[in-house]
Amino acid sequence: MTGITLTVNGSRAEADVEPRQLLVYFLREQLGLKGTNVGCDTSSCGACTVLLDGESVKSCTVFAVQADGSEVTTIEGLALDGELHPVQQAFHEQHGLQCGYCTPGFVMATVSLLNENPDPSEEEIRHGLEGNLCRCTGYHNIVRAVQAAARAGS
């Protein structure tokens, strides 16, 4: 076991973890933050995307010990005072989700994408979200949601 200390959604978390513990299972099982989903075992689907020091990562590709000393934001940490984050709001208004399983990952990836590029073209959005898979929406309304969030942010 290895001791780690990190900040998750603004709160300090200290824990002993197995060195092989993935960040996603640390978040879900040790911290009880079950909003981050697991959709695959090959780092292909992006359902587990969170922000690590402000940048999106697939939390299944990061060991919990690697997050020691870092700041992590999960989907639970996005809404401010109960109000949906503009990206969450845009996904709602554009019908950018159906079963909702990929949604936390897409929302976090979008937050990161718009941080890097506040006014992306459709092509930049599609390539920027290439690491996230959705089986329900055909991506159309996800792209619309990202565009709407970009407009709301500008």
Place this chain on the structure above:
Amino acid sequence: MSILGNRVLRKEDPRFLRGEASYVENLPLEGALTVTFVRSLLAHARIVSIDTTAVTALPNVQVLTGADVDAGPTGPPPIPVLEQRMTRPLVAKDVVRFVGDIVAVVLSPDRATGADAAELVSVEYDALPVVVDPQEAAKDEVLLFPEIGTNVAGRAGSPEHDEQLFEGCDVVVSETLVSQRMAACPLEVRSAAAELGSDGRVTVWLSTQVPHRDQLGISGTLGTDPGQLRVIAPDVGGGFGAKSAFNAEEALIVWLARHLGTPVRWTETRSESMIALPHGRGQRLELTLGGTQDGTVLAYRIDILQDAGAYPGLGAFLPNLTGLLASGVYAIPRIEVDGLSVVTNTTPMTTFRGAGRPEASQAIERMLDLFAAEIDMDPVEVRRKNFIPKDAFPYKTASGATYDSADYEGALALALRSAGYDELRAEQRRRREEGGTRQLGIGLSSYTEITNPLGETEFGEVEITPDGGAIVHTGSFSHGQGHETTFAMIASERLGLPVERITVVKGDTDDVAKGTGTFGSKSTQIGGMAARGAADTVVERAKELVADYLEASAADVVLDAALGRFHVVGTPEPALSWSELAGRAAADERLAELKAEHEFGAPPTFPFGVHVAVVEVDVETGQVELQRLVAVDDAGTLINPLIAEGQVHGGVAIGVAQALYEDFVYDDDGTPLTSTFVGYAFPSAADLPSWEAIEMETPTPANELGVKGIGESGTIGATPAVHSAVLDALVPYGVRHVDLPCNGENVWRALQEAKA
């Protein structure tokens, strides 16, 4: 103004957006043991021995093998055309029949320990000959069930050939098309958890589309009373047909909870799901179509060979649906269908978005294109010439379906206009004359399909709450389809309550008296109608209550649906709102009167549409880029166009995925080669364009709302349109056939063969 037909934002969204959804894996279930299945790595083998000593030596870990499990087997659905003797033991005892068959069950305190322990189970196998190709399986040389003496698991139509079928045809074209095997890939894999209660009942939480059906099916498999099993389907992260039947795993979870008396839970890994969650499609279609030089189709023969996988399930039945829809949207006087399902040493097959209808549509659309090419007629003209006319409905096809309503010509005209068909053809001519490497292809498909295919009946119940809101209990289920919004809208329109005051409850066999779940795009047309009927009865009962309170006759009480208030006809005051009425009824202990059940059953309906696809094909590399997909989909009256459009978008993406990307592949030994998201070509946003979805509404007479199903139509229309577009681009290069999916490799190979 009615709320129906408006783009109402989804009520269910916030919990998903906030990360507060209730997927099975999120259930706390204190003290539950984690189940890990040890699965066969061989496709066909006799189990010689299983050594579990290394596992039993571990602290807090148990392991069970087939000898320990005295329940099961599971069998095919009880349909007479399916071979009922081809059953699947819950845990293999003697023989494994596909890579993924369960050979042992490990119980551990947590996931990681379970994964480690499963590695220590040592199974000695005696390999048996493997059959992967359905054509080989049909020869009955390698048998999966030698005691039965054949691999044939199901039949459709008739093997009898009418020698005169193509009489009078000047032109006869033939083609073989393989609608390849696909993995459904719901983003949430399967998950199950179960607990034995102190009352002796087991509660199981399942990631399923069909909680009530699972309650009956699992109880039947385990030989227990359905009343002793409560099934709860919480939030479910997609199903796409693959979660419309329970499998050995779900039955085992229930059995383990009862057998051990300890709560158990299981969530498959993605790599496990790719081989263990049943697959879809997997049909080989031998097709012959005949007609006259003027473009009239006279006869069509469709021979279907369905790969049923190792244990026949719903997939083995699907040639029946393919056969039923064989005629497509065309008036074809003579049709012959012969369907055969055979078992192979592969993952079992089930329904996958479209389920038998995409294959029918892929087949007839390809044949129309080939027929058009043979007589040198534009594919649009051939279709127009053979459409079932708008005034011919109800129309019974030669393949046995009775279509309810449609306007194929109207859908075609709308699609062509929206796509700018003539301009596209002009651009194609220009590029062909230029002779560059990037050639344009234009494809179209005009399709119909069948929703609520089994003509089922659904259950609904509406109750008024003490504060004057309403709860709709539905036997239908939603795993992304938005029932919490659509059904609330339907009830809202009848009750005159705002959507925000209506809660939709589903997925719990204790909370909803009965149900059929969700598959075959049937939810709104039967589940929505059942909710509507229940709401109407509640309104009638409310009028009686109001009559008592206002000292009037119930026949004179009316509901002002715009305001949600009851009053005597012609006298707006005094009036009672729902909340006033509910409050008084609650105080008088008469609230139970404001509750009603309704069951609604109706025959199937037949949505239809036309898709136009535009592709650019690099004729040197074979690379295909889908540039546009114009989709006109008509599913009758739309309750919520926002949700309906979303269904079309998602459906189209899966149709395109079949046309261009996905293919679940085995080697000759039955080893799956595409069992992860790295190997399986699930398209991302970067692989697909935006869709041009165009609404059209031709109501059905099958229900008062005029609604048909919209969940699968996009998938059914898109694949043949894109396939046709790729082939259209390759016409000048002498290519007549490209295997699905039309990925770079298959297109390049077709180009090389045409050159040779």
